[in-house]
Amino acid sequence: QVTLRESGPALVKPTQTLTLTCTFSGFSLNTSEMCVSWVRQPPGKALEWLALIDWDDDKYYSTSLKTRLTISKDTSKNQVVLTMTNMDPVDTATYYCVRIPGHDVGAFDIWGQGTMVTVSS
Amino acid sequence: DIQMTQSPSTLSASVGDRVTITCRASQSISSWLAWYQQKPGKAPKLLIYKASSLESGVPSRFSGSGSGTEFTLTISSLQPDDSATYYCQQYDSQWTFGQGTKVEIK
Numbered sequence: 001q002v003t004l005r006e007s008g009p010a011l012v013k014p015t016q017t018l019t020l021t022c023t024f025s026g027f028s029l030n031t032s033e034m035c036v037s038w039v040r041q042p043p044g045k046a047l048e049w050l051a052l053i054d055w056d057d058d059k060y061y062s063t064s065l066k067t068r069l070t071i072s073k074d075t076s077k078n079q080v081v082l083t084m085t086n087m088d089p090v091d092t093a094t095y096y097c098v099r100i101p102g103h104d105v106g107a108f109d110i111w112g113q114g115t116m117v118t119v120s121s
Numbered sequence: 122d123i124q125m126t127q128s129p130s131t132l133s134a135s136v137g138d139r140v141t142i143t144c145r146a147s148q149s150i151s152s153w154l155a156w157y158q159q160k161p162g163k164a165p166k167l168l169i170y171k172a173s174s175l176e177s178g179v180p181s182r183f184s185g186s187g188s189g190t191e192f193t194l195t196i197s198s199l200q201p202d203d204s205a206t207y208y209c210q211q212y213d214s215q216w217t218f219g220q221g222t223k224v225e226i227k
Contacts, residue, residue, distance in 0.1 A: 037216070047157075047165065047208055049216040060215060063122055096164055106171065106212050107155035111164035 002026035004036075004097045004112035011118050012087050018117060022080040022097030029055055029075050033102035036080040038071065040093040041114075048093075052100070053080060089119045123147050123211050127219035135227045140196040142222045144209035149189045153213035156185055156194045158205045159221075165208060169194065201226055 008020035022036060029036060037052035051071040052060045061069050070083045080097065094116050098108035124147040134140050144154065152172040157165035167176045169185035172192055182197040196203055204226045209219040 039218075046220045047159075047210075047218040049210075049218065052216070062215070105174075106153060107167055107210065108157075108165075109167050109170075109176065111166070114164055 002099065002110045004099060004110060006095060006097045006112045006115035008095070008115055008117065010116060011120065013121050014088055014119060016087050018082075018084045018087050018091070020082045020084075020095055020097075020115065020117075022082070022112065024078050024080070024097070024099065027099065027101070029053075029073055029078070029080070031055055035100035036073070037098050037100060037108065038080075038082045039096045039098055039108070039111075040091075041096070042090070042093040045093075050084075050095075051082060087119045091117070092119050093117060123150060123214050123217050125209055125211055125217050125219040127207075127209055127222050129222060130220070131223040131225065133225045133227050134199050136199055136201060138199045140199050140203075140224060142194045142207055142209075142224075144187075144192045144194070144219050146190045146192075146211055146213075150211045150213035152188045153211055154185070154187070154192050155210045155212065156183075157208045157210065158203075159208065160205045168207075196224075199224075199226065 004024045035054040038050040053071045068085045073080045094114040096114045097112040099110040126145045128143050154172045156169040159165040173185045184195050206221045206223045
């Protein structure tokens with residue numbers, strides 16, 4: 001069974017750096033074409049893609065947020081970490097970790113339950 | 122960046138109705154389009170990938186069609202459990218979601 005679980009602080013202050021960890025099971029990021037990505041959703045708003053890392057350690061970032069984001073992986077721990085710098089109240093959202101199983105599907109087939117992050121002083 | 126526009130933003134229909142949601146891309150994305158269903162307080166669920174491929178376990182009343190810039194998600198016979206918000210997503214060039222369509226049951 002494939003699962004992903006997000007973890008990180010529920011509350012961060014403005015200007016701080018957010019670090020989120022995605023711990024997954026049931027698949028390996030060493031498998032060809034496998035990818036893990038991050039998506040967020042502000043309360044009552046639409047989904048927004050943030051970043052993606054693939055099995056070959058290639059990294060992709062949202063154009064609008066790329067100066068603030070860093071994604072990395074630790075395949076030995078089955079974890080993907082996202083950092084976002086200079087947090088602002090508009091970054092308040094539920095953050096999801098998702099899997100892309102390969103080019104044949106290409107879409108986000110398995111989602112974590114999400115973790116709510118509030119940015120407030 | 123590729124923009125995705127969904128219509129309508131909300132729709133209300135009766136159980137058994139045929140429902141269609143449209144998604145338009147700002148440039149051609151071939152068939153690199155997915156549809157997701159999201160219920161309140163839950164993570165989205167993949168319904169359709171590559172514009173028309175039904176994800177395993179998804180009821181056959183859901184179908185997708187289209188290519189290039191115009192796509193549709195059809196629910197052939199609306200069921201009470203289909204009350205949700207539906208999002209399209211392109212993955213031809215990076216990944217972009219539409220703004221969502223909320224489907225309500227009359």
